[in-house]
Amino acid sequence: MFGNIGIPGLILILIVALIVFGPSKLPEIGRAFGSSLREFKNATRDIVSDKEEEKNINT
Numbered sequence: 001m002f003g004n005i006g007i008p009g010l011i012l013i014l015i016v017a018l019i020v021f022g023p024s025k026l027p028e029i030g031r032a033f034g035s036s037l038r039e040f041k042n043a044t045r046d047i048v049s050d051k052e053e054e055k056n057i058n059t
Helices: 006-021 026-058
Strands: none
């Protein structure tokens, strides 16, 4: 999905984000986004491991 953005597109997105949110809010938004991704990744890993354990128990 994001494979075709390229460097100019990323720079444009960063400039728009700076204008909309301001330089003081961007680190907070980045931290919140990173922690959300980390929690999602951990939850996904837990679900997959639970399914694998269930599969191993049933066989």
